[in-house]
Amino acid sequence: MIIDGKEISKKIREEVKREIREFGYKPRLAILMAGNDESSKVYANSKVKACENVGIEAEIYYFSESEESKFFDTLKFLNEDKNTHGIMIEMPLPKNFNAELVYDTLNPYKDVDCISNYNMGRLFAGKPLFVPCTPKAILHILESIDTQFEGKHAVVIGRSNILGKPVAKLLLDKNCTVTVCHSKTKDLAYYTKQADILVLAAGKMNLVKGDMIKEGTILIDAGINVYDGNIYGDADFESVKDLCSYVTPVPGGVGPVTTAMILKNTLEAFKYAIKST
Numbered sequence: 001m002i003i004d005g006k007e008i009s010k011k012i013r014e015e016v017k018r019e020i021r022e023f024g025y026k027p028r029l030a031i032l033m034a035g036n037d038e039s040s041k042v043y044a045n046s047k048v049k050a051c052e053n054v055g056i057e058a059e060i061y062y063f064s065e066s067e068e069s070k071f072f073d074t075l076k077f078l079n080e081d082k083n084t085h086g087i088m089i090e091m092p093l094p095k096n097f098n099a100e101l102v103y104d105t106l107n108p109y110k111d112v113d114c115i116s117n118y119n120m121g122r123l124f125a126g127k128p129l130f131v132p133c134t135p136k137a138i139l140h141i142l143e144s145i146d147t148q149f150e151g152k153h154a155v156v157i158g159r160s161n162i163l164g165k166p167v168a169k170l171l172l173d174k175n176c177t178v179t180v181c182h183s184k185t186k187d188l189a190y191y192t193k194q195a196d197i198l199v200l201a202a203g204k205m206n207l208v209k210g211d212m213i214k215e216g217t218i219l220i221d222a223g224i225n226v227y228d229g230n231i232y233g234d235a236d237f238e239s240v241k242d243l244c245s246y247v248t249p250v251p252g253g254v255g256p257v258t259t260a261m262i263l264k265n266t267l268e269a270f271k272y273a274i275k276s277t
């Protein structure tokens with residue numbers, strides 16, 4: 001069955017919208033965007049639209065590659081700004097930016113995508129302030145199809161701090177047996193063939209094909225690859241789709257649910273702010 005990420009996203013957005021309506025004023029999300037990546041700009045604009053549709057005020061702050069100090073000044077201002085509840089920093093940052101300093105500077109209570117070192121620590125200690133948006137989306141999708149996690153073999157391809165690692169940790173919390181593969185993994189197919197749940201988060205088109213998976217697997221494809229003006233996941237969708245019990249398409253799978261989770265986390269940041277006043 002092909003999972004409809006747009007439908008799942010719609011439900012989350014409606015819930016967030018309903019909850020926001022009950023508050024007297026609007027949550028505010030600041031999106032910091034450094035560098036000149038055109039596709040990131042498109043995503044940032046679509047996030048603003050999604051925010052506005054549920055009653056979240058959103059503003060994008062643009063910085064060129066030569067504006068690192070202005071970027072940090074803005075970040076420090078937003079960290080303290082009472083009117084800003086969530087801060088989302090678009091990744092990747094330009095190479096010349098001190099990313100480590102960003103992870104140490106961002107106010108953890110506003111860190112809606114869980115990129116700060118403090119929040120990464122809390123996440124892995126099992127007491128997260130925020131669960132990062134894409135991993136949260138992936139777990140939500142799995143829960144929405146009533147996945148039985150316990151004792152299942154989950155294979156995650158990718159080990160980035162923002163995606164692969166937290167997904168693996170969340171699946172471990174669900175009592176899956178988890179294998180994490182990466183670019184140095186030998187014989188990827190050996191692992192993918194064993195997967196009851198397979199999560200793709202590598203950013204490599206056609207990385208997984210039909211002959212690399214077992215029948216009945218649940219395949220969640222978080223990859224986003226742009227080719228010839230179209231977007232594709234990490235799986236060769238045509239060759240895997242009939243073998244999987246469930247599969248997410250790209251577009252229309254993990255992406256829209258991720259956007260919904262940004263809204264949900266912004267609402268959570270708003271609640272932290274209310275609690276602390």
Ligand SMILES: NC(=O)C1=CN([C@@H]2O[C@H](COP(=O)(O)OP(=O)(O)OC[C@H]3O[C@@H](n4cnc5c(N)ncnc54)[C@H](OP(=O)(O)O)[C@@H]3O)[C@@H](O)[C@H]2O)C=CC1
Nearest residue numbers: 134158159160163182183201202203222223224254255258
């Ligand atoms: N749908 C959504 O909402 C989102 C989608 N994405 C997409 O997910 C993908 C991954 O993103 P992100 O984690 O940020 O990317 P990174 O580039 O940070 O990480 C990619 C990971 O995949 C591994 N990898 C790369 N090539 C291979 C290979 N041939 N075989 C096995 N493993 C491989 C890398 O291994 P190693 O560690 O050894 O280098 C690395 O761990 C991208 O396509 C990105 O666009 C990202 C965020 C949100």
Ligand SMILES: Nc1nc(=O)c2c([nH]1)NC[C@@H]1CN(c3ccc(C(=O)N[C@@H](CCC(=O)O)C(=O)O)cc3)C=[N+]21
Nearest residue numbers: 089090091092113133134224251252253255256258259
């Ligand atoms: N701190 C941080 N967190 C992120 O989560 C993050 C990031 N930085 N930098 C960029 C990547 C990319 N990303 C996407 C989100 C939604 C869609 C999405 O909604 N895609 C639509 C398709 C859109 C289209 O057609 O172009 C879909 O898959 O259906 C895609 C990609 C989040 N990212």
